[in-house]
Amino acid sequence: MNQIGVIMGSDSDYKVMEDAIKILRQFELDFEVKISSAHRTLERTLDWVKGFENQGGRLIIAGAGLAAHLPGVIAGATTLPVIGVPMNSGPLNGVDALYAIVQMPPGIPVATVGIGAARNAALLAVQILAAGDDALRRKIKNYRAKMAEDIAAKDEALQKKLNED
Template structure:
C-alpha cells in the first residue's frame, strides 16, 4: 500500500520533487508518483486523488509552480493531509506559487514548505506518519541525531583549521 502520494503538474517539476522521493526511499516508505494538472487535467487529477484515498493512502505531497492551484484543489477533494511544495518558475521565481499555496481559505488547509523544498515536504510527511509508527519515529530520531553529529563534526573541522 502506498502511504504517500507525490503529484506534480508537469514533468519539468520532477527535478525538484525527486528530492522528496529520495527521502521517502531513505525512510523506506511506499509511495506513488503522478503527473497531473489542476488546470489541464482536472478530472484526471480528482480521479487520482479519490483512488489514492480509497486504496488507503495517508497523505499527499503536491508540487506546483506559477498559480500553484494543484495542492489546494487536491486539499478540497480529500480529507487527507496535503503538503504543498511551491516550485520556482516564471518571472516571480516561485513567490507567486508560495502565496497561492499558503493562502488557502479557512477550512481547507495545506501545509506549505519553502519554495523548492521538496525534501522538507517529505520529512514533514515522514514525521506525520511517525506519529502512528514507532519504528518510523525511531528512524526520524536517528536521522536528526545524524544531522546533529554532522554539524558537530563540521564545527570540529573548522575549529581545527582555524587553530592551525
C-alpha cells in the first residue's frame, strides 16, 4: 500500500519533485508518483485522488506552478493532508504559485513549503506519519542528528582552514 502520493501538474516539475522522491526512498516509505493537471485533466486528477484515498493512502504531496491550483483542487476532493510545493516557474518565478497554494479558503487547508522545496515537503510528510509510528520517529530523529553532525564537521573544517591561513 502506498502511504504517500506525489503528484505534479507537468513532467517539467519532476526535476524539483525528484528531491521529495529521494527523501521518501531514504525513509523507506511506500509512495506513488503521478502527473495530472487540475486544469487540463481534472476528471483524471479527481479519479486518482479518490483511488489513492480508497486504497489506504495517507498523505499527498502536490507540486504545481503558475496558477498552482493542483494542491487546492486535491485538498477540496479529500480529507487527507495535502502538502503543496510551489514551482519556480513563469514570469513571477513561483511567487504566484506560492500565493495560490498558501491562500486557501477557510476550511480547506493545504500545508505549504517554500518555492521549489520538495525536499521539505517530503520531510514534513515523514514527520506527519511519524506522529503515529515510533520507528519512523526514530528515523527522523537520526536524520536530524546526522544533519547536526555534518554541520559540526563543516565548521571544524572551516576553523582548521582559517587557522592555517
